[in-house]
Amino acid sequence: MKHYILLLLLCFSVTVFAQKTTKLNVINADFTYPDKNNPDATISTGNVFVEINGATIQCERVVLNKKTNFLEAMGNVVLNQGDTVHQTSDFANYDGNKKFATSWGNVVLKDPTMTLTTDKLNFDRAKQHLFYGNYGTIKDSINVLNSKQGNYYLDAKRFQAFTNVTVVNPDQTLETDHLEYFTETGKAYLYKPSTITGDDSVVYTEKGFHNTKTKISHLTKNSWIKYEDRLIEGDSLFYNEVTSFSSATGNIKITDTINNSILKGGYGEFFRALDSAFVIEKAQAISLIENDSLYIHGDTLLVTGKPDNRIVRAYHHVKIFKEDLQGKCDSLVSIQASGLTKMFRKPILWAQESQLTGDVIHFLSNSETEQLDSLKILGNAFMIQIDSAGYNQTKGRKILGKFKENDLRIIDVLGNAETLQYVRNDKDELIGIDKTRASNIHITLENNDIKTIGYIGKPDGKVYPEEEIHVNDRKFKGFHWRESERPTNKEEIFKHDPGDELMIQQDRIREREEKQKALRDAEKKRKQELEMKAMIQKQDSLSNLNNTQIKN
Structure with missing residues (x-):
């Protein structure tokens, strides 16, 4: 069997x-x-x-x-x-x-x-x-592909190319040593160092996907996109050459080669046609200056404008670090062409030994050296300088300041000006506390110490012996020493401080209330218009009735 x-x-x-x-x-x-x-x-x-x-x-x-x-x-x-x-x-x-x-x-x-x-x-x-195995060429409706070795699978319309591979069409040239290409769809999968050169961009990756029809790329290893004035890097990149849109995820870096600035974060988008970049997740903007770069952090960073007029906007948990200047606020606008920076929502600046606060702070820097030129504090302006015996204080409605070599040299306090200064003799011995009010006050400084004070508009005050001013009276209303919030290095710009979240929540509540009010006002206006329309129609009806009765 x-x-x-x-x-x-x-x-x-x-x-x-x-x-x-x-x-x-x-x-x-x-x-x-x-x-x-x-x-x-x-x-x-x-x-x-x-x-x-x-x-x-x-x-x-x-x-x-x-x-x-x-x-x-x-x-x-x-x-x-x-x-x-x-x-x-x-x-x-x-x-x-x-x-x-x-x-x-x-x-x-x-x-x-x-x-x-x-x-x-x-x-x-x-x-x-x-x-x-000894060079060949594949030509389809879109591309011409050359390589030293190649495999083509007829059923799948799939082509594998190895060594000295080029894919050329009227808009782009792709160069690599290993790819898979589908002739029906125009899709290419890249497995070795590859470059895609277009009319105005160069793309590099060591692993990724590229659609030669749609000009869309997904890049996943050691990748970058280079324009004439921008270099975009990240762990993972998406790029649409047709719309000039790109996005990056993971350790992203957008370098502005004209303005010597860098954007970093966890996720970012770049719209070349609009000259705008958007970054979140530990976002930071860096202005590269010899020996002293400027770092700006915000939950969200937005950079817009042509190369000669870039504008940086930062929103929420904003902090600034430079060796001789630090700052903090809820939102910020910085115009690179003019060097003007505007800080909003509880802004604060630290310049050397001075703490400056107000409702809004503007400061002007030299756009090339980033050295401070001048500042303007609008609303509840307050300057504090620490002294071994206490705190020197200056406040008013406005404060205008002038810098030289990043040192504050001139201060003009405008409107309801007040000063509290610890006065010392030539031997640096404390001789009293000067507490004076005036309409305006003009102050000059040298090495962060007050050199002269000029009072304008009937000053009221004098130098008091230290013991005559109670400890509780040695601080003006609104005094708040915020040294604990001051970033001491570039890594600390990412640190959130107590009270920051409350401020953001208050902003959201205010925005929600403003939207609700706008909706209520719109509904009220709509009802008024309907009532007016009904009244006019009623009046027209009565008028027509009266005209009919008169004719009869």
């Missing part, structure tokens, strides 16, 4: 093999004769037509070995597979058992989506797999 089953299995295997392997057959030739050098072979010449299991070969001469089921074709060789694959070459070999063809000499193969040209091509018909 076992021998019978084994015999059946052997017969089945032979039958299956016979079904899969079809003998090569010369259907037509002008002449066919035995090969003198090989008794198992015949030679056919002139208009030779060979059937090879679902495909045909036409040529000028064929040597067919029926025993090995192998043929050699030469002279204007044409291989057709159905109506989808058409190949021409000078020479070709075909193994009927393996369904494997090797063609060489001016090889051109076409299918419905592409044309492949090379000097030598292998064709595994069992797997519908083409491959070459």
Whole structure:
């Protein structure tokens, strides 16, 4: 019984093999004769037509070995597979058992989506797999692809290219050493260092995806996008060349090569057509200055404007760090062309030993050196300088300041001006406390110490002995020493302080209330308009009725 089953299995295997392997057959030739050098072979010449299991070969001469089921074709060789694959070459070999063809000499193969040209091509018909090893070119409706080695899978319309790969179309040139390309969709998958050069941009990646039709790229390893004036980097990049939009995720960095500035964060977007960049997640803007860069952090950073007029906007938890200047506020606008920076919502500046606060703070810097030029504090202006005996204080409605080499040299206090100063003699001994009010006060400083004070508009005050002023009276109303919030290095700009969240919540509540009020006002206006319209219609009806009665 076992021998019978084994015999059946052997017969089945032979039958299956016979079904899969079809003998090569010369259907037509002008002449066919035995090969003198090989008794198992015949030679056919002139208009030779060979059937090879679902495909045909036409040529000028064929040597067919029926025993090995192998043929050699030469002279204007044409291989057709159905109506989808058409190949021409000078020479070709075909193994009927393996369904494997090797063609060489001016090889051109076409299918419905592409044309492949090379000097030598292998064709595994069992797997519908083409491959070459000594340079070839694929051309489809969009691109021309060149590479040293290549594999093309006919069923999937998928092409693998290796070594010195280029993909060229009228808009872009892609260069790499390994990619997969789909001829139907124009999609390319990149696996080695690659560059995509467009009309006004260069893209680099070591792994990613690029659609040659839509010009959209997803890049995932050591990637960057370079424009004339911007360099965009990140762990993962998205880029649409058509819309000039790009986004980056993870360790993002947008470098402005013209203005020597950098944006960093966890996520960012860049709209080249609008000249705008948007960054969140530990976002920071860095102005690169020799020996002393300026760092600005905010929950959200937005940079807009042409290269000669960039504007930086920062929102929520804003902090500034520079070696000789630090600041904090809820929102900030900085105009690079003029060097003007505006700080809003509980703004504070620390310049050397001075703390400056107010409702709004404006400060002006030299746009090239970033050194402070002047400042303006509007509303509840308050300046505090620490002294070994206490705090020197100056307050008023406004404070105008002038800097030289980043040192505050001149202060003008305008409107309800007040000063409280610890006065010392030449030996630096405390001699009293000067507490004076005036309409305006003019102060000059040297090395952060008051050099002169001038009072304008009937000053009221004097120098009091220290013991005559109670400790509780040595601080003006609104005094708040906020040194604990001061960033001492560039890493501390990301630190949130107590009370920050409350301020943001208050902003959100205020915005919500303003929207609700706007909706109520709009609804009230709509009702008034409806009532007015109804009143006019009623008046028109009464008028028409009266006119009718008069006529009758």
